[in-house]
Amino acid sequence: MKFTDGFWHARRGVAIHYAREVDRLTAADGALHAIAPTKVVRHRGDTLNLPVVTTSVSAPAENVVRVRHTHHKGAGDHFRFPVNTGDDVGEAVVAGDEGTVTSGALSAHLSVGKTWSLEFRAEGRTLTRSGGKSAAWVDVSPGAAVDHGSPQLERDGRTSYMFDQLDLGVGELVYGLGERFGPVVKNGQSVDIWNEDGGTSSEQAYKNVPFYLTNAGYGVFVDDPGHVSYEVGSEAVERVQFSVPGETLDYYVIYGPDPKSILERYTALTGRPARVPAWSYGLWLSTSFTTDYDEQTVSSFIDGMAEREIPLSLFHFDCFWMREFTWCDFEWDPRVFPDPEGMLARLHDRGLRVCVWINPYIAQQSPLFDEGMAAGYLVRNRDGSVWQWDRWQAGMALVDFTNPDATAWYQDKLRRLVRQGVDAFKTDFGERIPTDVQYFDGSDPERMHNYYTHLYNQAVHEVLASERGADDAVLFARSATAGGQQFPVHWGGDNTASYVSMAESLRGGLSLAYSGFGYWSHDIGGFEMTPDAGVFKRWTAFGLFSSHSRMHGSGSYRVPWMFGEDESDPTGAVAVTRKFARLKNRLAPYLVATGEEAHRRGTPMMRPMLLEFPEDLTVAHLDRQYMLGGDLLVAPVFSAEGQVDLYLPAGEWAGLLTGERITGGRWVREQHDFDSLPVYLRPGAVVPLARHEDRPDADHLDGLTLLVHPDPDPDWSRTVQVAGTDGSAVSFTVRRRGDVVEAESDQQDGWSLQVAGGDVAPAAEGRTEVRA
The missing domain is CATH 2.60.40.1180 (Golgi alpha-mannosidase II)
Known part of the structure; x- marks a missing residue:
């Protein structure tokens, strides 16, 4: 959101009250507390009729500094993200006119009686700074020449905002802010943190996260679940500006120094991704959206994949597993699925898991609508009536997840499905959340717009974790905000069947990775339109080298034999799908280990x-x-x-x-x-490969191969771990001795060593070697 008209002026109807200097500075309760007048105070009379910004600076975690700017604290503070912080981690000291907060290698500095300057330093250098004309309270009049960032946020009355700006150094680049489909470097962009159902080819995003990191060694998390507006080197080209409506701005500066360490500390604050089961790494196949399907159709797809030796892990039923106009009632449509329990058992007997589509909306024709309305489980208008509209489903309402009883009611419907045999849920939607409503717990509806999806996905994940076990719970979620990484997996939303959309989908996934999300997927072949064979094959190779892989479309099926090609052609869709699906299953031990890094450290898989x-x-x-x-x-x-x-x-x-x-x-x-793409092992790589190509959750230690591309350093060595079927980890140590690569394990027999492009040597008595 832009408040200025060039460097010198504010926009029409906008009054910007910058923190000009620090009048007084104290240290208490581990924090610095400052009063910053919004003009230079030369004598006592200047203190009259003058807004001030009060600032506290603290260190709630190692290498993390929290800044809180407030104008009128009597306005009250709305809820914020759940953040995991320690107690008394940092130290606040005032010495003369200088104040410092220190935590680990990171420190923040303020000075009394000088031009406003809040400086963040680490290891002898300045990371960034909130300098002159940076921190401010803004008074916006009705009809002011500002864009409030979303059609839902156009405001008629007088509005206040708080913002801060942090300096960008020469060559400093900004990344993150959620799953955004434009250039992965955000410099020069205006970004609104406001979840929208806008597809992958617009500036809107399903997953908006008020966190960014830079290549200068730090990240910034704005702790506000509502609308956060960013100007990334755009309004002020030397700075990143972030603004929020209201009277308080709360943000964290997180020191790395490297990007992985920044993400590790950020996800320690907002939550690490849960583990996902090994079976989830295999190929998922969908009915697609509006296609005609019944159990016979589903069986024909599964039979077709098996006949062509294409391994499947999971079959997904999209929206029309339920009757039209009733989404969601969580009842199988008896016209096409008359025996759901039997069908699910038959799918399980074939070694498949099952996912079904859901959303948090209750259509008026659903029997659950009257049930939820009578019990007070649905989000209400300000006059107390149930909020409804006709977009997506006729007369649909929203489950009020701020009501514990409503959440338990919704979860009970899902528990019944899990007990029927459903293994996973695709948690679609969650972005079309109104702001002119009231919630059971009184939450600010503007902040609930983004946060609603967090409560939704959390509720569903809890069901799977409690019914199936914490390590066997997996979603396929579309919307999210900060902290949503705790409830994987997330997919990229509605793309189109083109190479351009394939590339924009990847940009979205990389942007989401920079935002702390460990796992990510996308619709192989594109959702809208029908791909030609070339797009489908290229996307299949890409999709099976993603953390998770699902074939899904809108009005057409996504099975590889429907592209009119000779099935014996090694570069045809069938052969390409077979090749990469089987290869991904062999990569399962590597993927499981990489997923463990996401779970333990917050390092994304992609x-x-x-x-x-x-x-x-x-x-x-x-x-x-x-x-x-x-x-x-x-x-x-x-x-x-x-x-x-x-x-x-x-x-x-x-x-x-x-x-x-x-x-x-x-x-x-x-x-x-079409049957290839560039995939390279880096120097020093050790990639464990499973023997089994038919499934990703077989015993990875049975016939394991360690594929090694040794580092040229003659003293190079590396230890990797491979998970056994019981969850325990077996260690393998690989080292270089001149022209020989050795590997050993005192815990496992029946494995082999292979140097990339070279021969395979089976281990004997827990050790083996090959020539480099």
């Missing part, structure tokens, strides 16, 4: 290149390639012709599919047929 190579200046803008875990570089092919330009950081890399060795530190142009 990683922007900057996370692994923060010192390489070339990777800063890359958004057409990524690291899948720490060891595999993936560059999807975004054209039918198959030409790919990719960047390999320094060192010798090895092709996963080809075994070819190639020297990095440069750009490479490659040509790939």
Whole structure:
């Protein structure tokens, strides 16, 4: 949201009251407390008729500083995100006119009697600063020349905002702010944190997260679940501005120094991703959305995949498993699924899991509408009537998840489905949340607009965790905000069947990774329209090198034999799907270990290149390639012709599919047929490969192969862990001794060692070696 007209002036109807100086500074309760007049005070008379900004600076966690600006504290403070902080972590000291808060390597500095300057330092350098004309209270008059950031937020009356601006250094780049589908570097963009159902080809986003990080070693989290507006080097090109409506702005500065460490500390505050089960890494197949389907159709798809030796992990039933006009009533449509319990049992007997589509909306034709209305479980208008509209479903209402009884009521409907045999839920929607309503617990409806989806996904995840076990709970969620990473998996929403949309989907996933989300997926082949065979095959290869993989569409099926190609063609859709689905199952032990990093440290599975190579200046803008875990570089092919330009950081890399060795530190142009894409092992990679190609949750230690691309350092060594079927971890140590690579484990037999592109050597008595 822009408040200024160039550098010198405010916009029409806008009065900006900047913190000009610090009048007094105290230390108490581990925090600095400052009073900042909004003009320079030269004598006592200047203190009259003068707004002030009061600021507190504290350190709630190691290498984290919290800043809180307030204008009128009597306005009350609305709820904020649940944040995990410690007690008395940092130290606040005032010495003369200087105040400092220190936590770990990070410190914040304020001075009395000087121009306003809140400076953040670490390890002898300034990270960023809130300087002159940065922190402010803004008074916006009716009809002012400002865009409030969303059609729902156009305001008729006088409005107040708080904002701050943090300096950007030369060459400093900004990332994150949720799943955004434009350029992954956010400099020059205006971003509104406001969940919308806008598809993947607009500035709107399903997953808005008020957190960003920069390549200068720090991140910033604005602790406000409502509308947060960012001007990222746009309104003030030297700064990032973030503003919120109301009288208080609360934010955290998080020191890294590297991007992984920033995400580790950010997710320690807002929550780490839950574990997901090994079976979830396999291929998911859907009915698609508006297609005709019944149990016979479903069986024909599953039979077709099995006949073509394409492994499936899960089958997904989209919206029309329920009757039209009744979404959601959580009842199988008896016209097409007359025996749901039997059908689910038959699918389980084939080794498949089952996912069904749901949303948090209750249509008026659903029997649950009257039940929920009578019990007070639905979100209400301000006059006490039930809020409804006719978009999506006729007369639909919203479950009020701020009401514990309503949440339990909704969860009980899902428990019945789990006990029928449903294994996972696709938690669709959650973005179309009105602001002119009232909630059971009195929550501010503007802040609930984004936060609603958090309560929704949390409620559903709790059902699966309690019914199936914490490590066997998995969603397929579309909307989210800060903290939503705790309830995986999330997918990218409604894309289209084109190469351009495939690329924008990846940008969204990388942006979400920069925002603390550990797992991410997308609709293989595109949701809208029907892909041609080339788009489908290229997207299939990309999708099966994503953390999670689902084939799904809108008005057409996404089974590979429907693209009119010769099924014996090794570059046809059937063969391509078979090849990469089987390869992904072999990669399952590697993916499980990478998922464990997401769970324990908050490091995403699909990683922007900057996370692994923060010192390489070339990777800063890359958004057409990524690291899948720490060891595999993936560059999807975004054209039918198959030409790919990719960047390999320094060192010798090895092709996963080809075994070819190639020297990095440069750009490479490659040509790939439909059954290939660039996938490289980095120097020092150790990738455990399962023997089983038919499923991702088989015993990974049974016939395990350690695929190694050794580092050239003659003293290189590395230890990796592979999870057993009982959840215990078995360690393998790999080392280089001149021209020989050795591997050993004192816990496991029956495994092999392979150097990329070389021979396989089986272990004997827990050890083996091959030539490098």
